[in-house]
Amino acid sequence: MGLDNVQNIILVLSGKGGVGKSSITTQLALTLSLQGHSVGVLDIDLTGPSIPRFFGIEGAKVRQAPGGWVPVPVHEGGSRSNETDSSISSKTIGPLSCMSLGFILSSRSDAVIWRGPKKTAMVRQFLSDVQWPPLSYLLIDTPPGTSDEHISLLETLLKTTTPSQLSGAVVVTTPQAISISDVKKELNFCKKTGVRVLGVIENMAGFVCPNCSECTNVFSKGGGEIMAREFGVPFLGSVPIDPAFVTLIEEGTRPVYPKGTMIDGEEVGTVQAELQASESPSHNDLLVGKYTSCSLYPIFNSMVKAVLEKADDPQS
Amino acid sequence: MSPSLEEPTQVELNAPLKSAPKLVAPEPEHCPGPESNQAGKSDACAGCPNQQICATAPKGPDPDIPLITARLSGVKHKILVLSGKGGVGKSTFSSMLAHGFASSGEKMVGLMDTDICGPSIPKMMGVEEETIHVSADGWSPVWVADNLGVMSVQFMLPNRDDAVIWRGPKKNGLIKTFLKDVEWGELDFLVVDTPPGTSDEHLSVNSFLKEAGVDGAVLVTTPQEVSLLDVRKEVDFCKKAGIRILGVVENMSGFVCPKCTHESQIFRATTGGARKLADEYDVPFLGAVPLDPRIGMACDYGESFLDNFPDSPACKALKGVVRRVGEEIGLGRHELLGED
Numbered sequence: 001m002g003l004d005n006v007q008n009i010i011l012v013l014s015g016k017g018g019v020g021k022s023s024i025t026t027q028l029a030l031t032l033s034l035q036g037h038s039v040g041v042l043d044i045d046l047t048g049p050s051i052p053r054f055f056g057i058e059g060a061k062v063r064q065a066p067g068g069w070v071p072v073p074v075h076e077g078g079s080r081s082n083e084t085d086s087s088i089s090s091k092t093i094g095p096l097s098c099m100s101l102g103f104i105l106s107s108r109s110d111a112v113i114w115r116g117p118k119k120t121a122m123v124r125q126f127l128s129d130v131q132w133p134p135l136s137y138l139l140i141d142t143p144p145g146t147s148d149e150h151i152s153l154l155e156t157l158l159k160t161t162t163p164s165q166l167s168g169a170v171v172v173t174t175p176q177a178i179s180i181s182d183v184k185k186e187l188n189f190c191k192k193t194g195v196r197v198l199g200v201i202e203n204m205a206g207f208v209c210p211n212c213s214e215c216t217n218v219f220s221k222g223g224g225e226i227m228a229r230e231f232g233v234p235f236l237g238s239v240p241i242d243p244a245f246v247t248l249i250e251e252g253t254r255p256v257y258p259k260g261t262m263i264d265g266e267e268v269g270t271v272q273a274e275l276q277a278s279e280s281p282s283h284n285d286l287l288v289g290k291y292t293s294c295s296l297y298p299i300f301n302s303m304v305k306a307v308l309e310k311a312d313d314p315q316s
Numbered sequence: 317m318s319p320s321l322e323e324p325t326q327v328e329l330n331a332p333l334k335s336a337p338k339l340v341a342p343e344p345e346h347c348p349g350p351e352s353n354q355a356g357k358s359d360a361c362a363g364c365p366n367q368q369i370c371a372t373a374p375k376g377p378d379p380d381i382p383l384i385t386a387r388l389s390g391v392k393h394k395i396l397v398l399s400g401k402g403g404v405g406k407s408t409f410s411s412m413l414a415h416g417f418a419s420s421g422e423k424m425v426g427l428m429d430t431d432i433c434g435p436s437i438p439k440m441m442g443v444e445e446e447t448i449h450v451s452a453d454g455w456s457p458v459w460v461a462d463n464l465g466v467m468s469v470q471f472m473l474p475n476r477d478d479a480v481i482w483r484g485p486k487k488n489g490l491i492k493t494f495l496k497d498v499e500w501g502e503l504d505f506l507v508v509d510t511p512p513g514t515s516d517e518h519l520s521v522n523s524f525l526k527e528a529g530v531d532g533a534v535l536v537t538t539p540q541e542v543s544l545l546d547v548r549k550e551v552d553f554c555k556k557a558g559i560r561i562l563g564v565v566e567n568m569s570g571f572v573c574p575k576c577t578h579e580s581q582i583f584r585a586t587t588g589g590a591r592k593l594a595d596e597y598d599v600p601f602l603g604a605v606p607l608d609p610r611i612g613m614a615c616d617y618g619e620s621f622l623d624n625f626p627d628s629p630a631c632k633a634l635k636g637v638v639r640r641v642g643e644e645i646g647l648g649r650h651e652l653l654g655e656d
Contacts, residue, residue, distance in 0.1 A: 015433065015434045015479075016402065016403060016434055016436075017401065017402010017404075017434070017511075017512040018401055018402040018403015018404055018538075019402075022542075047400065047512075047513035047514045047515055047546075047549065048400050048401055048402075048512060048513060048545075048546035048549065053542050053545055054542070108545065108548070109545075109548035109549060109551070109552055110549065110552060111400075111549040111550065111552035111553040111556065112514065112549070113514045113515070113518075113519065113553055113556065113557075114514075114515060115484050115515065115516050116483050116484025116485065116515075117346070117347035117484070118346065118347075119484075119515070143512070143513065144402040144403075144433075144434060144511070144512055145433035145434055145511065146433045146479045146480060146482075147432075147433050147481070147483065147487070147516075148483050148484055148515075148516075151483060174403075176612045176613075176615070177439065177615075177616035178407075178436050178439055178440065178612075178615050178616060179403075181436070181439055181444075181476070182436065184477040185433070185434065185477060185478065185480070187477075188477055188478060188479040189479035189481055192479065192481065193481075207571065207580075207582060209573040209576065209578060209580060210578075211578035212573060212576040212578065214573055214574075214575040214576065216571075216573060216575075216609065217609065218571065218582070218607060218609050219612050220609070220612065220613065220616070241582055243580060243582055243584065246582070246583060246584055247584060249542070250540060250541055250542075250584060250586040250587075251586055
């Protein structure tokens with residue numbers, strides 16, 4: 001029942017809103033799935049759930065089964081028959097399912113106007129009443145701040161799970177000082193509650209102009225790394241802004257890059273487009289298949305490996 | 317027992333807020349809130365050790381609301397800045413609005429930060445290291461300029477990186493103190509910056525200020541659907557709570573590459589952006605502010621973007637929005653910011 005089927009729980013936290021917690025959660029989930037793990041995503045942002053939109057399953061509804069709620073499946077597990085990156089990920093993709101308050105609301109524009117105790121009750125219910133299939137990883141996407149949802153989440157997790165289940169937290173920030181100062185509060189929150197920080201991800205670090213491939217640091221750069229060093233937690237990497245990823249989420253079109261687009265000194269331009277042709281259509285239509293063409297996928301692939309190393313290493 | 321899949325009910329929007337009774341145990345699940353009219357009587361109260369305390373607590377309007385109304389009687393216009401989504405630029409916009417209102421030098425402006433867990437206003441205004449003074453008249457706000465005062469929870473933290481790990485009722489208490497005990501004096505404008513969402517802080521600000529009268533709310537959004545989705549919820553909240561929507565501002569719309577001046581839509585408006593949302597709900601569209609890295613820099617260093625880069629396109633757009641806000645609350649076109 002509840003979290004018994006889950007081997008590892010990873011929280012995605014940030015003190016600041018709009019830094020890309022849900023976007024990072026989505027990409028971590030897709031990458032974990034591409035590496036062959038079974039993944040669940042739990043969205044406890046009650047007043048602004050974005051996870052249904054990110055996975056393109058806004059119309060889906062949660063089913064009720066005896067004893068609990070059945071999470072919404074995004075895709076089934078299966079073999080992955082493409083040759084793109086056989087070196088960096090396994091041949092099979094793991095199943096992926098989600099749970100969010102967005103699946104329960106009757107209209108997508110309805111506001112959920114709740115005070116603390118009601119939010120607490122809902123978070124507890126999400127943790128105890130969802131019948132997850134056997135999962136290697138459960139990612140929990142949180143709202144911004146350090147308030148009711150976070151307190152309830154950690155209270156319940158610390159009470160009902162074993163320390164080996166609760167792997168730790170990934171903290172997301174953007175590079176500018178305004179965001180860093182809020183995220184420092186979140187790191188202190190982790191320290192106070194005894195949650196291990198698996199690492200810091202700096203999101204929105206730089207934007208590559210699709211016209212001239214010039215990289216502009218829209219929200220400056222480097223703040224995340226300095227903060228991670230200051231707090232003695234691992235820095236997982238910087239993720240640039242990729243309009244193609246936004247388009248993938250908003251319109252569902254496979255990312256294609258103009259020739260000569262450089263990210264981290266590697267060309268991600270036309271190579272991908274050629275490879276697409278050779279792919280068999282089995283998983284091509286799924287979000288997870290399209291995501292392999294995204295320039296952010298290699299970045300996440302190595303970040304996820306770093307996170308998993310940390311998570312598997314019991315005390316470091 | 318299988319959990320219910322029924323649509324969750326909303327909390328009472330007009331529940332009177334008064335000082336919560338002292339509870340002997342934590343609030344149970346589905347607690348209607350010790351301040352609610354249903355306190356001690358609802359289904360969730362059965363068996364709760366607090367039931368007796370809640371049921372016998374005095375009901376009726378909060379005795380502090382008249383005090384708040386009296387305290388704020390010298391404030392001519394009160395404007396809320398709201399957004400369902402985080403990181404769309406509520407605080408940035410609030411600080412620009414405050415700078416914009418104050419720029420003529422004649423108007424007195426107050427800026428209140430109700431984001432308890434992630435206060436950004438002090439940093440953006442360059443007064444991060446300040447602390448508040450308590451005098452016989454109440455708490456004095458921190459003055460950035462002669463006519464621009466700021467209040468935030470950040471000023472009360474002994475260590476600026478400390479996390480404020482508070483549940484709802486404690487946050488409500490602090491917001492009430494900000495409204496009741498801060499000595500704003502005579503103000504032309506009070507801009508209230510809020511945290512993302514539709515929860516405790518928003519309900520409290522709304523109930524506390526109802527008597528005093530709020531001019532309306534400015535909603536801030538970014539152009540992409542993920543953000544509009546949450547802003548729709550905020551529109552719904554304003555309608556339910558009876559807050560007038562002064563208009564919608566689209567922030568971060570379009571980014572001009574400094575090298576080739578090619579404009580890209582970083583956060584692409586696949587569903588028509590804020591303009592369409594404004595049409596959809598029949599609320600005014602106040603303008604679109606382009607993404608300019610210098611706005612972020614100005615905020616990081618606590619400087620006024622409007623004063624530093626008066627000729628940039630983003631600044632022109634911002635000034636346009638400030639004027640439109642002024643028009644919506646019934647000021648003449650040239651009462652703010654002076655002539656261009």
